[in-house]
Amino acid sequence: MTKRLLTTILLLTCIAVSTLAQQGLRVADIFSRYGDERGCKMVEMHDTELRGYKLKTYQSLIYQKQGEEIARLLADDRRKATKIREEVSDGRIESGYYILPPLSESQQRYILYTQKPDKSGAVIYIEGALSPDDIMKLCYQKKK
Numbered sequence: 001m002t003k004r005l006l007t008t009i010l011l012l013t014c015i016a017v018s019t020l021a022q023q024g025l026r027v028a029d030i031f032s033r034y035g036d037e038r039g040c041k042m043v044e045m046h047d048t049e050l051r052g053y054k055l056k057t058y059q060s061l062i063y064q065k066q067g068e069e070i071a072r073l074l075a076d077d078r079r080k081a082t083k084i085r086e087e088v089s090d091g092r093i094e095s096g097y098y099i100l101p102p103l104s105e106s107q108q109r110y111i112l113y114t115q116k117p118d119k120s121g122a123v124i125y126i127e128g129a130l131s132p133d134d135i136m137k138l139c140y141q142k143k144k
Helices: 003-021 027-032 067-080 133-140
Strands: 040-049 053-065 082-089 092-100 110-114 121-128
Touching: 027 040, 027 053, 027 067, 027 121, 053 110, 067 110, 067 121, 092 121, 092 133, 110 133
Parallel strands: none
Antiparallel strands: 040 053, 053 121, 082 092, 092 110, 110 121
């Protein structure tokens, strides 16, 4: 096999595994719909380490004006999740941190969400053997 073909197969396998983990979640629709859209920036990593924490999947999307559509899509996932932390202002969720039903005993799934009044914001999906405290440290602890 050529190196290019092997790389393509590996990439498609990673995408398939990521999609299976998010199967039944609207957050998957957010990344597939807005990941390549103008004004958005998406980062996707698999089987990686971030600030000392091992992650199976990390996906983030920073968006500029799609806030209303993204909030509607995330509403379904929020109903399936346990709310860890949520900030609401004038009836609008400004930020939220949710834990979804786990994939297995050791694989937890999290969605972190923030949106500004101008409809810009970010969505992060994390999957791995992390506790809610680990996620708080990973996302809110200042870099050393």
